[in-house]
Amino acid sequence: GRCYRIATIPGDGIGKEVVPEGIRVLDRAGALFGFSFEWDQLPWSCEYYSVHGEMMPADGLDAIRNHDAIFLGAVGFPGVPDHISLWGLLLPIRRRFEQYVNLRPIRLMPGMNTPLANVAPGSIDFVIVRENTEGEYSDQGSILAEGTAQETVVQHSVFTRRGVDRLLDYGFRLAEKRDGKLCWATKSNGIFVAMPYWDARAELIAGRFPGVETSRYHIDILAAHFVRDPGRFDVVVASNLMGDILSDLGAACTGTIGVAPSANLNPAGEYPSMFEPVHGSAPDIFGRNIANPIGQIWSGAMMLEQLGEAEAARAVMDAIECVMIEGPRTPDMGGRESTQAVGKAIAEAM
Amino acid sequence: GRCYRIATIPGDGIGKEVVPEGIRVLDRAGALFGFSFEWDQLPWSCEYYSVHGEMMPADGLDAIRNHDAIFLGAVGFPGVPDHISLWGLLLPIRRRFEQYVNLRPIRLMPGMNTPLANVAPGSIDFVIVRENTEGEYSDQGSILAEGTAQETVVQHSVFTRRGVDRLLDYGFRLAEKRDGKLCWATKSNGIFVAMPYWDARAELIAGRFPGVETSRYHIDILAAHFVRDPGRFDVVVASNLMGDILSDLGAACTGTIGVAPSANLNPAGEYPSMFEPVHGSAPDIFGRNIANPIGQIWSGAMMLEQLGEAEAARAVMDAIECVMIEGPRTPDMGGRESTQAVGKAIAEAM
Numbered sequence: 183g184r185c186y187r188i189a190t191i192p193g194d195g196i197g198k199e200v201v202p203e204g205i206r207v208l209d210r211a212g213a214l215f216g217f218s219f220e221w222d223q224l225p226w227s228c229e230y231y232s233v234h235g236e237m238m239p240a241d242g243l244d245a246i247r248n249h250d251a252i253f254l255g256a257v258g259f260p261g262v263p264d265h266i267s268l269w270g271l272l273l274p275i276r277r278r279f280e281q282y283v284n285l286r287p288i289r290l291m292p293g294m295n296t297p298l299a300n301v302a303p304g305s306i307d308f309v310i311v312r313e314n315t316e317g318e319y320s321d322q323g324s325i326l327a328e329g330t331a332q333e334t335v336v337q338h339s340v341f342t343r344r345g346v347d348r349l350l351d352y353g354f355r356l357a358e359k360r361d362g363k364l365c366w367a368t369k370s371n372g373i374f375v376a377m378p379y380w381d382a383r384a385e386l387i388a389g390r391f392p393g394v395e396t397s398r399y400h401i402d403i404l405a406a407h408f409v410r411d412p413g414r415f416d417v418v419v420a421s422n423l424m425g426d427i428l429s430d431l432g433a434a435c436t437g438t439i440g441v442a443p444s445a446n447l448n449p450a451g452e453y454p455s456m457f458e459p460v461h462g463s464a465p466d467i468f469g470r471n472i473a474n475p476i477g478q479i480w481s482g483a484m485m486l487e488q489l490g491e492a493e494a495a496r497a498v499m500d501a502i503e504c505v506m507i508e509g510p511r512t513p514d515m516g517g518r519e520s521t522q523a524v525g526k527a528i529a530e531a532m
Numbered sequence: 533g534r535c536y537r538i539a540t541i542p543g544d545g546i547g548k549e550v551v552p553e554g555i556r557v558l559d560r561a562g563a564l565f566g567f568s569f570e571w572d573q574l575p576w577s578c579e580y581y582s583v584h585g586e587m588m589p590a591d592g593l594d595a596i597r598n599h600d601a602i603f604l605g606a607v608g609f610p611g612v613p614d615h616i617s618l619w620g621l622l623l624p625i626r627r628r629f630e631q632y633v634n635l636r637p638i639r640l641m642p643g644m645n646t647p648l649a650n651v652a653p654g655s656i657d658f659v660i661v662r663e664n665t666e667g668e669y670s671d672q673g674s675i676l677a678e679g680t681a682q683e684t685v686v687q688h689s690v691f692t693r694r695g696v697d698r699l700l701d702y703g704f705r706l707a708e709k710r711d712g713k714l715c716w717a718t719k720s721n722g723i724f725v726a727m728p729y730w731d732a733r734a735e736l737i738a739g740r741f742p743g744v745e746t747s748r749y750h751i752d753i754l755a756a757h758f759v760r761d762p763g764r765f766d767v768v769v770a771s772n773l774m775g776d777i778l779s780d781l782g783a784a785c786t787g788t789i790g791v792a793p794s795a796n797l798n799p800a801g802e803y804p805s806m807f808e809p810v811h812g813s814a815p816d817i818f819g820r821n822i823a824n825p826i827g828q829i830w831s832g833a834m835m836l837e838q839l840g841e842a843e844a845a846r847a848v849m850d851a852i853e854c855v856m857i858e859g860p861r862t863p864d865m866g867g868r869e870s871t872q873a874v875g876k877a878i879a880e881a882m
């Protein structure tokens with residue numbers, strides 16, 4: 183049968199608790215649908231950093247570049263600054279492996295507690311296509327007159343035609359497969375070089391997809407519509423920073439912020455893609471076996487999809503929905519069950 | 533009695549319909565509380581542009597720099613690009629008059645339709661203190677290899693110590709007068725020069741305000757909390773772009789996006805401050821007398837506050853709340869009354 187080699191990075195905190203549940207469910211999916219996994223466990227984490235002085239070995243990326251995918255838990259530990267934990271592991275993986283699409287499904291699932299009034303399960307179902315390798319996320323910039331009253335900080339955002347076009351192209355193709363509607367977020371009335379550029383590229387590329395209905399939103403209004411009228415969206419394309427904000431906002435609107443998944447995709451498959459839940463390492467609850475594994479498992483379903491195992495992916499999603507409705511539930515969802523109990527229930531529901 | 537000279541810029545579209553209602557209510561407030569206004573009407577607008585080739589005369593800013601305040605409706609007309617209508621009028625006023633605070637109250641008012649479940653009037657009451665003169669809003673940048681496949685767009689955000697510090701200082705003073713809680717939004721795990729700088733300045737300035745409880749949020753999580761738990765906030769300080777997004781999002785959460793006010797403040801009063809509703813010129817409904825004047829009138833209440841007429845400001849706010857509950861209402865709020873009917877009702881309710 184088919185065997186997938188997965189670079190497995192549980193990372194820190196609850197990452198170490200939820201990744202095993204993801205593995206449990208995916209192994210079960212493989213058994214049911216005729217494939218298997220080889221889970222290469224990598225200890226890269228803040229713990230690893232405290233011993234080795236780096237988040238991963240210098241040749242770490244080379245060691246995993248031929249894997250079929252990367253399955254990540256969460257990284258981060260109090261006392262280890264972000265520029266170490268993120269720019270030493272997460273962001274280099276996204277960038278070096280050209281995972282230029284950060285895909286975030288926003289769905290109102292049955293049994294989830296949305297803070298919005300008057301929305302029913304099924305009424306919100308869209309996807310955010312976020313740029314994941316360039317743009318506002320940048321360590322480029324300078325501080326002039328440092329340490330004086332005249333101190334001036336310049337931060338550079340960098341957008342390339344290649345980077346913008348390939349993201350938009352992915353978004354349009356996705357819209358063709360979904361409901362044929364795409365909108366993009368910019369702020370061309372304030373950010374006066376890069377955002378009109380985005381608009382121009384989007385309008386140009388839209389011409390190649392006559393079947394897709396497009397609209398342009400200023401990011402401020404778009405954020406407002408996520409709350410006022412989230413049912414109108416299908417595919418939402420945005421830059422790195424804007425997509426980051428919209429992703430968490432969208433997840434909050436559907437009450438799924440603790441269970442939301444994400445896929446960092448290299449669509450052409452030249453490099454492995456990475457799948458990780460949106461939640462962090464949550465050191466405050468680590469060790470108590472109460473972390474909700476659904477975000478990790480849902481990310482696993484996205485990994486199956488990318489590996490071409492669409493049927494297995496759907497089976498995992500159905501099992502997640504079933505457990506969301508019927509339980510068992512971890513404390514964050516109002517239950518009293520453990521991480522493992524939820525993972526097992528999802529595996530069994532399949 | 534005291535007389536205030538107000539530079540009055542109705543602008544385009546419904547700006548021309550709602551500004552007269554603002555004037556009506558503020559004149560009434562003056563009559564009741566012993567002061568008066570001189571409303572200097574200025575035709576600066578896209579219409580003006582279509583005749584004169586500029587949004588305002590070259591010496592426009594000099595002509596109003598000694599006014600007590602600026603009362604603006606809305607600018608914008610289909611076909612006139614943003615870089616003309618905004619960078620030709622709105623943004624130069626904000627910048628040249630050092631209106632470095634954009635103040636946006638976020639309040640759940642009685643009678644307003646919030647999209648959030650489980651929130652009661654009074655449970656949301658905070659204020660966004662947005663930087664308004666520098667930061668991400670910028671026309672600085674460059675396009676390398678223009679027109680080729682290697683095209684690379686660099687956009688510069690510029691933050692100064694003076695700009696960041698004075699905004700934070702305003703926010704902390706405001707928090708002292710309110711509930712003593714301040715949070716600020718950054719994205720220091722992604723935007724690696726400017727955002728850690730913001731954090732450092734905020735932490736430093738916090739030391740001068742030991743009575744204020746502070747917290748730092750990444751902008752993505754903060755946006756999520758606006759939806760999940762908006763009751764926790766008191767004063768929210770943010771950069772130009774982040775504050776812009778949060779302002780519309782906050783207004784959407786309280787169902788007030790069509791009636792939200794804003795104040796562009798030069799706190800020391802070296803230059804006039806500007807007061808404008810958040811909504812735009814809405815060309816689609818212009819001419820039908822159905823525009824909601826509440827945003828303009830609420831902005832007028834903020835102007836009274838800034839002019840030192842706190843009692844009159846409160847009276848206007850009470851009258852607005854009264855009409856929000858009892859009507860009359862314009863169509864956007866489910867009623868059938870005209871712009872003028874609502875303006876008159878608020879004037880009378882005082």
Ligand SMILES: CC(C)[C@H](C(=O)O)[C@@H](O)C(=O)O
Binds near residue numbers: 371372402618776779
């Ligand atoms: C019109 C636009 C430039 C403006 C801004 O982004 O500042 C508006 O959205 C606002 O918030 O006042």
Ligand SMILES: CC(C)[C@H](C(=O)O)[C@@H](O)C(=O)O
Binds near residue numbers: 268426429721722752
């Ligand atoms: C941790 C952080 C750098 C990251 C991001 O902003 O990309 C996270 O918020 C995410 O969305 O994956």
